[in-house]
Amino acid sequence: MDILNTILLVDDDDTTNLLNKYFAEAIDDTIDVVTAVNGLEALQFLENSDIEAIGPCLIILDVMMPIMDGWEFLELFNQRFDAKFKEQVTISILTGLDANKIAKKAKENPLVQDTVEKPLSDEKFRALIGKHYAEKLSQ
Structure with missing residues (x-):
């Protein structure tokens, strides 16, 4: 059963x-x-990939990171990729700090489909896959 092609963990x-x-x-x-x-x-991976070959794609994105954080990633992702590319990508924010504040900010960003609190367990991961790829799970 091929649920989705690529998960990008950031x-x-x-x-x-x-x-x-x-x-x-698993x-x-x-x-x-x-x-x-x-x-x-993450941006470099996506820019050097053929989304037709790897899509659909789930990005699980932390927001607190060095060099380029999750918010900066979202801004550049939105600027650099066309609508067709973005349609193939589901972005979920993964956070462990100030979850309510981050969830509120994430809801304001149309690229973010949902927010998941750390740690991500097997149960949370299956729920995330089920939510965004339910039709593929039933095949």
Whole structure:
């Protein structure tokens, strides 16, 4: 069962990326899981990828990161990619700090579909996949 093609985990915490990669692969081992430690690395991955080949894509984005944080990533993502590309991408904010404030700010950004509090458990990950890819889960 091929749920989605790519999950891009963007977090400066290697342990968080490792656990989230494990959860994704446990749901479907055909998912291509890519990690980036900041928004700049994530943008570079997306700019150098063929979205037709990797899409649909789920981006799980931390907001507090060095070099380029999640908010800066969202701003540049919106500027650099066309509407067709953005349609293939689901962005979920992952946060552990001041979750209510971040959730409020995330709701104001049309690129963000939802906010998930750290730590991301297997249950939360399955709910996230189910929410955005429910039609694919039933196939």
